[in-house]
Amino acid sequence: MATLIPPAPRKAYDAIVVGCGPGGSTAAYHLAQRGFRVLAIERHAFPRYHIGESLTGVAASLLSEMGLVDEMARRAFPEKTGVKVVGREAKSAFFVPSLVPTWQVRRDEFDQMLLDRAVAVGVEHVQGSVKRVLRDGDRVVGVAYRTGSRSDDLLQEVHAGMVVDATGHTALMSRHHVAGVRQVDAFGHQIAVFTQFEGALRDEGSMGNNTVIFYAKKHHWAWFIPLSETIVSVGAVVPTSTFKQIADSPDALMGWATENINPELTRRLRDARATEPVRTVRNYSYRIEPYAGPGWLCVGDAHRFADPIFSFGVAFAMCEGVAAAKATAQALRDHREADALADYVTYCDRGHEAAYDLIRYFWRYPAFFPFQVQGAFRHDMMRLFSGDFFRDEEIPALVAMRESLEAFEGVELEDGVARSIAGRVHAAYSDFQGIAGAYLDVAEGAVCVSFVLDDDRLELYERMYEIEGSLYREFGERSVAVRAYAPSDEADGLRLVRQVGGRVPRASLDGAHRIFDHRGAP
Amino acid sequence: MKRDAIEAVLVDFVARELLDGDARDLDERTPLLELGIIDSLTIVSLLSFLEERFGARIAPERVRPEHFVNIAAIAALAERAAPDDES
Numbered sequence: 001m002a003t004l005i006p007p008a009p010r011k012a013y014d015a016i017v018v019g020c021g022p023g024g025s026t027a028a029y030h031l032a033q034r035g036f037r038v039l040a041i042e043r044h045a046f047p048r049y050h051i052g053e054s055l056t057g058v059a060a061s062l063l064s065e066m067g068l069v070d071e072m073a074r075r076a077f078p079e080k081t082g083v084k085v086v087g088r089e090a091k092s093a094f095f096v097p098s099l100v101p102t103w104q105v106r107r108d109e110f111d112q113m114l115l116d117r118a119v120a121v122g123v124e125h126v127q128g129s130v131k132r133v134l135r136d137g138d139r140v141v142g143v144a145y146r147t148g149s150r151s152d153d154l155l156q157e158v159h160a161g162m163v164v165d166a167t168g169h170t171a172l173m174s175r176h177h178v179a180g181v182r183q184v185d186a187f188g189h190q191i192a193v194f195t196q197f198e199g200a201l202r203d204e205g206s207m208g209n210n211t212v213i214f215y216a217k218k219h220h221w222a223w224f225i226p227l228s229e230t231i232v233s234v235g236a237v238v239p240t241s242t243f244k245q246i247a248d249s250p251d252a253l254m255g256w257a258t259e260n261i262n263p264e265l266t267r268r269l270r271d272a273r274a275t276e277p278v279r280t281v282r283n284y285s286y287r288i289e290p291y292a293g294p295g296w297l298c299v300g301d302a303h304r305f306a307d308p309i310f311s312f313g314v315a316f317a318m319c320e321g322v323a324a325a326k327a328t329a330q331a332l333r334d335h336r337e338a339d340a341l342a343d344y345v346t347y348c349d350r351g352h353e354a355a356y357d358l359i360r361y362f363w364r365y366p367a368f369f370p371f372q373v374q375g376a377f378r379h380d381m382m383r384l385f386s387g388d389f390f391r392d393e394e395i396p397a398l399v400a401m402r403e404s405l406e407a408f409e410g411v412e413l414e415d416g417v418a419r420s421i422a423g424r425v426h427a428a429y430s431d432f433q434g435i436a437g438a439y440l441d442v443a444e445g446a447v448c449v450s451f452v453l454d455d456d457r458l459e460l461y462e463r464m465y466e467i468e469g470s471l472y473r474e475f476g477e478r479s480v481a482v483r484a485y486a487p488s489d490e491a492d493g494l495r496l497v498r499q500v501g502g503r504v505p506r507a508s509l510d511g512a513h514r515i516f517d518h519r520g521a522p
Numbered sequence: 523m524k525r526d527a528i529e530a531v532l533v534d535f536v537a538r539e540l541l542d543g544d545a546r547d548l549d550e551r552t553p554l555l556e557l558g559i560i561d562s563l564t565i566v567s568l569l570s571f572l573e574e575r576f577g578a579r580i581a582p583e584r585v586r587p588e589h590f591v592n593i594a595a596i597a598a599l600a601e602r603a604a605p606d607d608e609s
Contacts, residue, residue: 375582
């Protein structure tokens, strides 16, 4: 028997926003401001804990647009003027100022504040859990949600011209097979452990409110984010393979990290005391495509999460929330849905690609990164660190980093088809965690791309579909093969774990051209 | 100074200062980046050497990986950055 009278007074809205984190509330606010009737559904009772506690510079103007600057000051969120990056063994450090000051935020309060603001301008908010996505042919036309926790509580159906999925890592639309499947992305084999400390040593004065990033060897790093006068959020991120070797629990990993990631982090935490349990997120790097379609679109983490190192996520989701409101308005009011959604995707992809290239440049060329933030590129790098990379204009520092990322030495091939295939494989996979190497073999019209994996994982196979598909289309399925090798105890240390497609010029990697190979890299 | 002379000086420097003299196979094509010979510490001593020895001040935005893949690339960078009247 149903026990609750559904609280939603309407059955139809202009737009439904599912998820009331920063992306969802920002989208809902801007939709309501444009005069649309908006229902915002959130699963959790607010306030609630959430990780992701630092904003980049672009957030300042977004919060100003929402009339929240005074409120940010009243709540005494620490003002962030930049990011300090401390290198291996604390032997180097550099500081990147934010284009404009922004904030570190306690997410329970911050998210509540954004949602309250959306409600204040007319968004209807309901606590409930979406159980179904309603469709009419190809079109999403609404959702069905449940307000109570009992399975026999009534499912409430609501309809709208646009459903905005802002459900974060839950990825509602992907889970309900509306959006594409969740694919593992480049930093997909990482584990993050985090807690909060009291009594941690900060820099003097206003510098003491800034983010500090400490890094060790590749893909090993930690964050230090002041959340109030007394509390600092500290997290450590390492590859899952490192975790398995050094610790048997998240608590043990946290302990190991505070001692071993960076001596400067150790110094800052010497007399500090953890005030929260150690929490964990792992294998968090994914992307979902497509992430917009007739009657629906995804915002923020609901379609992509690359890596948390430069704190792009929250402000990123807010930028996408603004863009989602604009696209929705164009779809509903001007009946230009297809164009509006295409523009939205272009906008989001531009930002994500910039963030992704910045992060992979950081990990691939740690010796060069500190120079990139000095000299002629300094302002560009401030801009990138501020998350201001959605505009359709060239950023010279980003162009330079992309040139460096695309340059590769591995293949001794003349310009031509093979070189172009190698270039594509290099661009797509050379910074992909879990893929240690790639080789190319060409003979008598047959092309074979061979990957060397860190271990035999199905999710890595899925990431090869992309290159397989494009090679098949170009050369025909019978002329192309894609193979994968994983470590083994056999003589050459590798065993063939997967082979698809047609003819293979040679049985092994001997004689194939190296595209890249990180095995044995420092 | 001619490019090959710069290269010879650099081979000597890399062998002596960055590889502690253990550099039998080192030449101007050895992939320094890939082998991890150029890192955040060695690049600093390399840059000061370029300035002291050739008067080549490398602007930060030119300190990019493609200019440090091997000694030939570093020599080309140094040659472009060195004052024209270098004897």
